[in-house]
Amino acid sequence: MLHFTEALLPGGWARDVRIAFEGGLIAALETGTAPHPSDDRHAVGLPGVPNLHSHAFQRAMAGLAERRSAGPETFWSWRDVMYRFVAALTPEDVAAIAALAYMEMLEGGFTRVGEFHYLHHDPAGHRYADRAELAARIAAAADQTGIGLTLLPVFYAHGDFNAAPPSAAQRRFLHDIDGFASLLDAAQTAIAPLPDAVLGVAPHSLRAVTEDELAACVALAAGRPVHIHAAEQRREVEACVAATGARPIEYLLDRGMGAGWCAIHATHMTPTETSRLAASGAVAGVCPVTEANLGDGIFDGVSYRSQGGRYGVGTDSNILIGAADELRMLEYSQRLALQGRTMMAPAGQSTGRALLEAALAGGAAGLGVGGGLAVGASGDMVSLDAGHPALAGRSGDGWLDGWVFAADRAVDRVWRRGRAMVRGGRHVGRAAIVAAYAERIGRLMPG
Ligand SMILES: [Zn+2]
Incomplete structure (x- = not known):
């Protein structure tokens, strides 16, 4: 399971949040639970x-x-x-x-x-x-x-x-x-x-x-x-x-x-x-x-x-x-x-x-969709890079004010339907996507 030190739930910030995805959806969500040794740990989790x-x-x-x-x-x-x-x-x-x-x-x-x-x-x-x-x-x-x-x-x-x-x-x-x-x-x-x-x-x-x-x-x-x-x-x-x-x-x-x-x-x-x-x-x-x-x-x-x-x-x-x-x-x-x-x-x-x-x-x-981190919702989540200097020492709303106003790029991981599509701020398919784009763009540039 994933473990977040803090996550933004529909009712506000919660601490020690464990989340499991299944079939693209959030299948389990526990709060106030210490991380298990096998958990994939992150500092802060937000809805996408x-x-x-x-x-x-x-x-x-x-x-x-x-x-x-x-x-x-x-x-x-x-x-x-x-x-x-x-x-x-x-x-x-x-x-x-x-x-x-x-x-x-x-x-x-x-x-x-x-x-x-x-x-x-x-x-x-x-x-x-x-x-x-x-x-x-x-x-x-x-x-x-x-x-x-x-x-x-x-x-x-x-x-x-x-x-x-x-x-x-x-x-x-x-x-x-x-x-x-x-x-x-x-x-x-x-x-x-x-x-x-x-x-x-x-x-x-x-x-x-x-x-x-x-x-x-x-x-x-x-x-x-x-x-x-x-x-x-x-x-x-x-x-x-x-x-x-x-x-x-x-x-x-x-x-x-x-x-x-x-x-x-x-x-x-x-x-x-x-x-x-x-x-x-x-x-x-x-x-x-x-x-x-x-x-x-x-x-x-x-x-x-x-x-x-x-x-x-x-x-x-x-x-x-x-x-x-x-x-x-x-x-x-x-x-x-x-x-x-x-x-x-x-x-x-x-x-x-x-x-x-x-x-x-x-x-x-x-x-035309639902949202928020809750059981049954789509597994669409973002974690912020707690190592970013603009986020150092923050908690709760401080994460969001740091991300929105003080950080350049502070997204760490992004899950879509429970799959980690972005890791370390980079899309897992980035190299191939950029290469395919570069191959096509030259012809489109004005002379
Ligand atoms: Zn428009």
């Missing part, structure tokens, strides 16, 4: 963190859009770079890049990813023979690395509000509703070999779907998770108001967004929208590192969490991958905006603990 929002292929263009051109550099100019990059990707490229991204997620403390998967067709915009070809490549990368997968096939039909025609650069993303329903069936088949994959539905954004198409997507979800990009950019909010008379979050709440939904970004909200979203039961999928990289803006975090709003974190563009990085950036964005400290923690609580527990609960709800 859910990553609510990823576009895996974007990992390969991380850092390629940091050069200033003559014109203004915004989210929209970044998107042009991304569209040029996406045009050339083959199924083999997608598999190799996703494996790299998922390996890095595990190394960064994530044990499940919500893949917001919008790249569906070949470079000419035609369906592959298997319409879920690229979804199958995502599933293969999840299988290879061991990460849990909530696959969110994306419905994308238009280039902007008012059902504007899509651009040529968007041809690999497009469906009508009937084609999308067929894609969902094929995607369900693609993920079937994975032991605990979940299928959800992702209308891309209010730019890409009409009101009727949004309703059709929700109907197709049939109770499964619904994820949508919303209110990431001011220009998007202004265009939404011009086209519909409502702001994006307001529009979605008026159409039933609530429990079972994940609003990705939700960056630009009025105080009323913040209050309504917090009360709705929906999860805000905040992606602080990407939002900082893209210059999106700052989530209304303090007001939202003080009203009981649910949130989790996502790595989105995968410019940098790590659970602690997202939690730290979320907190720091609030400090910079509001000129205070310990902003995301309720009075008397540790900030690292408050951030982590919100991300665990919101992430699990958003990805």
